[in-house]
Amino acid sequence: MQDTAIQSLDAFLQKVPYVRFLGMRVELAGDEMTAVLPFRQSLIGNPVLPALHGGVIGAFMELTALAQLSLTAPGQRVPKTIDITIEYLRSGRARDTYARAILRKVGRRVANVQVEAWQDSRSQPIAGLTGHFLMRNEEA
Amino acid sequence: MSDFNTAPLPERMLMAPHADALGLSLVSIEKGRGVMSAPWREELVGDPETGVIASGVVTALIDHTCGLAINSAMGEMTPIATLDLRIDYLRPAAPKTGVTAEAHAYRLTRTVGFVRAEAWDVERGDLVATAQAAFMLNTRAQPLKG
Secondary structure (H helix, E strand, O other): OOHHHHHHHHHHHHHOHHHHHHOOEEEEEOOEEEEEEOOOHHHEEEOOOOEEOHHHHHHHHHHHHHHHHHHHOOOOOOOEEEEEEEEEOOOOOOOOEEEEEEEEEEOOOEEEEEEEEEOOOOOOOOEEEEEEEEOOOOOO | OHHHHOOOHHHHHHHOHHHHHHOOEEEEEEOOEEEEEEOOOHHHEEEOOOOEEOHHHHHHHHHHHHHHHHHHHHOOOOOEEEEEEEEEEOOOOOOOOOEEEEEEEEEEOOOEEEEEEEEEOOOOOOEEEEEEEEEEEOOOOOOOOO
16 A cells, blocks of 8 residues: 555544544455444434434535545545445344445546445445446646 | 423423533424524634534534434434434535524325425525435334324
8 A cells, every 4th residue: 555545544534624623544465455434322203213303414424435546546636426325225224334346447537436335244335326426627 | 310201392402411512592483394503613624724614513413313303303302313414515504604504394104204404604595505305204213202
């Protein structure tokens, strides 16, 4: 893993206030990144079940995509999200959540990223996201 | 949080801990429709260079407002679960500006609800995002009374 890539990722995680608001962090094993969303009461959407807010799970997966992009294309501004499709598979329980992103295509202008989030078992994902992101290497 | 089961819908929408954390407010509600707002705050910024609110906040606001629209359309409190949610981010919100979303539950079958939503920052006609979602109705999760 190149230093510039890690610096780029660190900058993304530390400079974006909303990342800190959610409490998201990442773990790196070489170039493989796992995003972690430690459980907090403030992330709950339904206190009766209880279940994580669907918007939190979607936002966490979107940030995972952006973090993975910052590793792969260091030195750029944070890409702009063009569109996302979130599929909810299971209710997110009151515990830590993990996510990994696959960059299916990183073009000069647009990236296509797929993210999967899970809790207890990687083989039982709670949600998936596919998104398009506008790369901003051409902008000042 | 035992009140959550019995609270009227408008109050319940604001009792969700994450709605409270974001500072969401209810603008209006009618059968099948709902409008909610998320205020701008420094800690919700997604692009530190411009001070624009994070798209994740827009996602959470839209998801929440879609739930409000479905619940108001059904006229009774039943548990629902989001199947999918697609959001197009038409443009960034204005810097240091909150976002408002309106959701319309335009079709309910016995098992599925379909919702469209729009979000804007300043002018209702100048959108920052559009969305389409589907919900499972009457899920097997613990029933909510009310």
